[in-house]
Amino acid sequence: MTSTASRPAETAETWLPEPPVLHSPWHTPARAALMEQARRFAMDEVLPVANELDPQKGEIPQHLLERLGELGWFGITVPAVDGGLGLGVFEYCMVSEELARAWMSVASILARSQGMGTAVADPDRHRELLRRSAGGSWIGAVALSEPEAGSDLANVQTRAVLDGDEWVVTGHKRWCGNAKAADFIQVLVRVADPQPGESRSRGLRNLLLVKERGSFPPGLSGYAIDKVGYHGFLTWDLTFDQVRIPATDLIVGPGEGGGSDSSGDSGAGFREAQAFLNTARVHTAARAVGLARAAVEDCVRYLQERVQFGHPIGDFQALRFALADMAAEVEQARAFYRQVAHLLDEGVPCEKEAAMVKLQATEMAVRVTNQAMQLHGGNGYTTERQVERHWRDARLTTIFEGTSEIQKRIISNRMLPRSPLS
Template sequence: MTATDETTTGTVEMEPRRPDLLPPWHTPEREALQLQARAFAMDEVLPVADELDPQKGEIPQRILERLGELGYFGITIPTEDGGLGLGVFEYCMVSEELARAWMSVASILARSQGMGTSVADEARRSELLRKSAAGSWIGAVALSEPDAGSDLANVQTRAVRDGDEWVITGHKRWCGNAKAADFIQVLVRVADPEPGESRSRGLRNVLLAKERGSFPAGLSGYPIDKVGYHGFLTWDLQFDGVRIPADDLIVAPGDADGDGGSKAGFAEAQAFLNTARVHTAARAVGLARAAVEDTTTYLQEREQFGHPIGDFQALRFALAEMAADVEQSRAFYRQVAHLLDVGVPCEREAAMVKLQATEMAVRVTNQAMQLHGGNGYTTERQVERHWRDARLTTIFEGTSEIQKRIISDRMLPRSPLT
């Protein structure tokens, strides 16, 4: 068994490490999965990213099919339902490797993993889980609205029961992969809270099944033109009387029957975001690692004053700090992923690692551009892509400011006036 140097390019192997010096979460199975994901990312995903990202192109079907073949859409799905039966740790570990090549490919994994399968009918749930694991049930999540991003309790999109259907009306924003998806999971309001009740009361999630590449009757939208995060389109959506079967209500233990008396929709969104934040930290580490690896190569290639610029101490020390920051964030996200896998409530820790790793990725990719000099400010080098994508990680799945609020609220009581 060999260990892999995670701060150098490709799959450079090192001398075998003593077992007592390996991290406590290391196993041969995890190492094999990591090396497999790394080879796939570098050999198959990275060339596609280099070609399509400048065109704002979408992830091609052949990459989606390969993700399904490798089992990555079902990392966290039980083996009896066709998945790999692994945990958040492996999910994040694979995502880091994929993000090192193209963050969108790491992100598309989150649109599966059993999402959109929590329906009441057990037979249908089992069928959807198998489709999810195989990559034939890839979805999108419509949570945010123009006036409800960080404040999801302010969701105004309505679902009104009409016989055996829900009728959905409202405006959603920042819905990635919406048109290319097999389904959209939509956070809706089925009832208004009574005076004195939490604003999140009456929120539910509904499942809008659809055909890939099209929108159903009543649903329209336009793609939002983004600075980065290419690979799939992000949509602004208008729901104008979209009809969904009544049975397509996402359920969870302790759910009410969709009568507005439950806060299940909000609670499920919060639980989803805990894992999503650790996943975002892993993606941020992948982006920062890419910047370190590309910079390591560039410092050896670029010559000034008759020497590779990597000979200059200021640049060497900057690279050392970048690499140390990446290692720190990797250790942290793996710790929190392990806590989630063993069932430890860790909303604060998930917020902490999301905050720390994403802010780190922005610093490291920015420094990488600086060390590339003028070449870093061109589209000829991958480093500008890493920087553009890293900048988003401090915003989505809850901004850095929201993470600070979550953390501080669990450390300090609030006065009645705040």
């Protein structure tokens, strides 16, 4: 396996790229300081770990998770009164871009906290879980997708039935990242069937399956899906066979009670999933920008190092212009995701904009990382250089949190009414 020792030219100790320009309508000194802190941490602490473990398909080590907790980044969006940083989606995405520049999985693990899995009916327990979330001791997983319900979440078939004071869950979930290593799994289930003429999303709820890290509770089994990239944590295919969850472990909305009185709610789980996905899509755009920026920065160095025909290949206009196009695309996508993150922080409904930035940034990342491999020539097609990792991870961003085709559907549906015949 390739180790950091075989890539001395690309380690953070020998080279640190210039930070991206933050000056914008949203610039503040505090944000600039946070970005610089995240950038230093990513290059000094995350990148060496990524270079060592990603070729081995290794998981994020515990010491790195603890460092993220010490920095407060599991609670960027958690209120300060509950132990978080009390910041917004903007800062959450900004830090995630910096982390993704080193290893996308580390940026992704932040999404498994940020107050996720804390919306329970008991206010005291809710506050306790928020504090744990902010400190990094309440890191979860989300079980939304199924073999026949990926982008079509209204088709979820995993069923939960009340038996006394417990939900009994049976079904099949897929693409559940971090499931075994998590402290909890938030599971989208069907608790009631829609009546004729009602939305298919009726009767969907989210349940909170509390578990021990590193194991599955009785009735839950699964296997890790072997992926092309996105290493750092395992992604699971899960089977629920009468898994029991306390009735009180129901994810609730504002002013809603828990337990059996909420079983007939008309699609609360689907609405919660949609709200989650709006932020997740902007977060994915930020991660895609981080990956593409990594490819650009690696190319800047490589084009100066690689000599052909007596010149660094960076002297050749064709390659210089390719690099310029790549850099311009990254800057465009960064400006767009920050604009949409700002809108989310302002409470502006922006499902269309979130879909747009997810579409634009992720497709950009695939183009840019692909071009970066080309600029590296044969060296780009080896595991000796980081650029192949950027490309493998970028390729996934056009698929998860809704494929590019789903984003186009969301956007076009907001722009054009559908014909009654369609």
